[in-house]
Structure formats: C-alpha cells, structure tokens
Amino acid sequence: MPNPKVGLALGSGAARGLANLGVLQVLHEKKIPIDMIAGTSAGAIIGCLYAAGSDLYILASMAEELDWNNLTSWTFQRRGLVSSEKIHTMLKVLTKDRNFEDLPIPAAVVATDLQRGEEVVLDSGSVADAIRASLSIPGIFVPMEYEGKLLVDGALVNRVPGNVCRKMGAELVIAVDVGYAPLRSNIRNLPDVIMQTIDILSRQATLQKGADADVLIIPDLGNVTLTQLNRAAEIIEKGRQAALQSLDVIWDKLALLESRSRGTS
Numbered sequence: 001m002p003n004p005k006v007g008l009a010l011g012s013g014a015a016r017g018l019a020n021l022g023v024l025q026v027l028h029e030k031k032i033p034i035d036m037i038a039g040t041s042a043g044a045i046i047g048c049l050y051a052a053g054s055d056l057y058i059l060a061s062m063a064e065e066l067d068w069n070n071l072t073s074w075t076f077q078r079r080g081l082v083s084s085e086k087i088h089t090m091l092k093v094l095t096k097d098r099n100f101e102d103l104p105i106p107a108a109v110v111a112t113d114l115q116r117g118e119e120v121v122l123d124s125g126s127v128a129d130a131i132r133a134s135l136s137i138p139g140i141f142v143p144m145e146y147e148g149k150l151l152v153d154g155a156l157v158n159r160v161p162g163n164v165c166r167k168m169g170a171e172l173v174i175a176v177d178v179g180y181a182p183l184r185s186n187i188r189n190l191p192d193v194i195m196q197t198i199d200i201l202s203r204q205a206t207l208q209k210g211a212d213a214d215v216l217i218i219p220d221l222g223n224v225t226l227t228q229l230n231r232a233a234e235i236i237e238k239g240r241q242a243a244l245q246s247l248d249v250i251w252d253k254l255a256l257l258e259s260r261s262r263g264t265s
Contacts, residue, residue: 003033003254003258004171004172004254004257004258004261005035005036005169005170005171005172006032006033006034006035006036006170006171006172006173006174006254007034007035007036007037007038007162007165007166007168007169007170007172007173007174008024008027008034008036008037008038008047008165008173008174008175008176009037009038009039009043009160009161009162009164009165009173009174009175009176009211009212009213010023010024010037010038010039010040010042010043010044010046010047010160010175010176011039011040011041011042011043011159011160011161011175011176011177011178011211012040012041012042012043012044012153012154012155012159012160012178013041013042013043013178013179013180013181013226014041014042014226014227015042015224015225015226015227015228015229015231015232015235016042016178016179016181016221016224016225016226016235017041017042017043017045017046017178018042018046018063018229018232018235018236018239019176019178019219019221019235019236019238019239019242020039020042020043020046020047020176020178020239021046021056021059021060021063021236021239022060022219022235022236022237022238022239022240022241022242022243023176023217023219023239023240023242023243024046024047024050024056024239025056025057025060025236025239025240025243026239026240026243026244026247027174027243028056030247032174032247032250032254034050034105035105035106035169035170036105036106036107036108036165036168036169036170037050037051037105037106037107037108037165038107038108038109038110038121038161038162038164038165038168039107039108039109039110039134039161040109040110040134040153040154040155040158040159040160040161041134041135041153041154041155042135042178043160043161043176044109044110044130044131044134044135044154045091045131045135046059047107047109048095048103048107048109048127048130048131049094049095050105051103051104051105051106051107052094052095052096052098052103052104052127053096053104054094054095060232060233060236063229063232063236064232064233066229066232067229067230082140082141082142082191084132084135084136084141084142087132087135088128088129088132091127091128091131091132092128095127095128095131097126097128098127099124099125099126099127100122100123100124100125100127100130101124103127106123106168107123107127108121108122108123108161108164108168109121109122109123109127109130109131109133109134109154110122110134110154110157110158110161110164111130111133111134111136111144111146111151111152111153111154112151112152112153112154112155112156112157113149113150113151114138114143114149114150114151114152115149115150116149117156117157118157119154119157119158120133120149120151120154121161121164121167122134122146123168129144129146132144133146133151133152133154134151134153134154135153136151136152136153137152137153137194137195137198138152138153138156138194138198139190139194140191140194140195141153153198155198155202156198156201156202159177159202159211160175160176160177160211160213162175162211162212162213163212165212166212171257172214172215172253172254172257173212173213173214173215174213174214174215174217174246174250175211175212175213175215175216175217176217176218176219176239176242177211177216177217177218178218178219178221178239179218179219179221180199180202180203181199181221181223181224181225181226182223182225183196183199183200184196184225195226199226214253215246215249215250215253217239217242217243217246218242219235219238219239219241219242220238220241220242221235221238224238
C-alpha cells in the first residue's frame with residue numbers, strides 16, 4: 001500500500017531562510033519521508049541542494065563560514081547593483097551542475113516574471129540557473145534572462161510555495177515560513193530602500209494569500225535580520241526547535257492519511 005506523498009515547501013527570507021536547513025535536518029533525522037520539494041529564494045537553495053543529495057550537516061557548517069563578500073560582488077549594471085555570479089558558481093558545484101530531471105528527489109523553484117508580474121515555476125533544465133533566478137532581488141541582483149523572460153525573486157509572488165507542492169502531487173504539505181525581519185528604522189542606502197520596499201509589499205501580499213499547507217512550521221527568529229549570516233548557527237537551531245515542536249502534528253496528519261487510504265483500498 002503506497003504511503004501518502006509528502007511535499008515540503010521552503011520559504012524565502014535571505015539569512016533567515018537558513019532556518020529551513022534546521023527543519024530539514026530534523027525531518028531527515030526522524031525519517032519523515034520527503035517525496036517532493038518546492039522552494040522560493042533561500043528556500044530554493046536549501047531545498048534543491050537537499051534534493052541533489054547534499055549533506056545537511058556539511059551545508060550547515062558551510063553556512064556558518066559564509067559572509068556576503070563570499071557570495072556577491074558589485075557590478076553596477078543597468079538592471080542591478082550586485083552580480084550573483086559567485087553564488088551561481090557555488091550552486092553549480094553543490095548541485096553537481098545537475099538538471100531537475102536528474103535529481104533524486106523531485107524539486108521545483110519559484111521565480112517572478114518581472115515583465116508580466118506572474119509566478120514562474122521552474123522544474124526543468126539547470127537547477128543552479130533556476131535557483132539563481134529565484135533569489136535575484138530586483139534592483140539589487142541583476143535579473144536572469146530565461147526563455148524570453150526576465151526572472152527575479154520568487155518572494156514577490158509566492159513566499160511559501162505550498163501550492164506548488166500540491167500541483168506536484170503532494171497529499172500532505174509541510175511548509176516552512178521564516179517570517180519577516182523587523183522593519184528598519186535606519187535606511188542608509190539604495191539597497192536598504194529596495195529591501196525595505198520589497199519587504200513591505202511582501203507583507204501586504206501575504207495578508208491576502210496565506211500559505212497552502214497542512215502543517216505550517218514557523219521558526220521563532222525574533223529580531224534576526226535578512227543579512228545576518230553571522231547568526232547562521234542560531235538561525236539553523238531555531239529551525240530545528242520549530243520542527244521538533246511540529247513532529248506530533250506531522251505524525252498525526254500522516255497517520256490520518258494512511259488510515260483513510262486503508263479505508264478506501
């Protein structure tokens with residue numbers, strides 16, 4: 001008798017998104033099956049690296065050593081201030097430059113079509129390219145050109161892509177929402193203006209469209225900001241704590257689906 005198909009939706013949140021990694025560690029340790037993964041921005045990075053077979057604990061160690069200088073460089077092109085080429089190179093290495101079709105666990109990534117304002121789900125072709133598109137904060141990172149589209153951060157249209165997991169066939173969707181950083185009172189430069197503006201717009205969009213999930217995990221990240229990679233160990237631990245607190249609900253939901261399946265078989 002087949003087990004219920006479990007989908008994991010990992011949300012955006014820049015540095016706060018590292019909590020997704022802590023959640024995944026606990027689900028892996030407790031042998032909760034993950035049949036498919038959908039991710040946006042930071043969630044796309046962590047979800048796809050796991051789907052590609054990366055070791056979650058090595059990833060955590062790497063995260064604790066990262067800073068933004070490792071990941072970005074100024075470019076001052078017409079469409080963005082920062083190049084994501086360093087991130088892209090790292091992603092190609094960590095995903096073994098795989099295509100989605102070759103992943104051990106099916107995965108999908110959410111980006112935004114900047115010209116049409118529409119959600120774009122990427123689930124074929126280069127995994128690294130798709131992740132790069134999903135994390136490209138408009139105005140800061142240079143958008144990615146893809147099949148005639150200009151793609152930017154998926155958080156503009158779908159921060160926590162539980163609905164994408166549903167479309168992939170998930171019967172139980174576990175979603176991770178890392179919430180929002182406190183709004184900044186000290187706006188110092190153009191990147192601050194852009195980040196704050198996107199954050200405000202995203203908050204308003206979330207009020208109108210909640211996450212499509214059977215189990216919603218919300219790590220308690222308090223005042224962690226979007227850029228505080230120096231707090232990686234703390235952020236990952238908060239993700240672990242939130243996942244541990246959600247285990248009973250997950251097991252109960254799985255048991256209910258299994259009992260329904262037996263009743264109709």
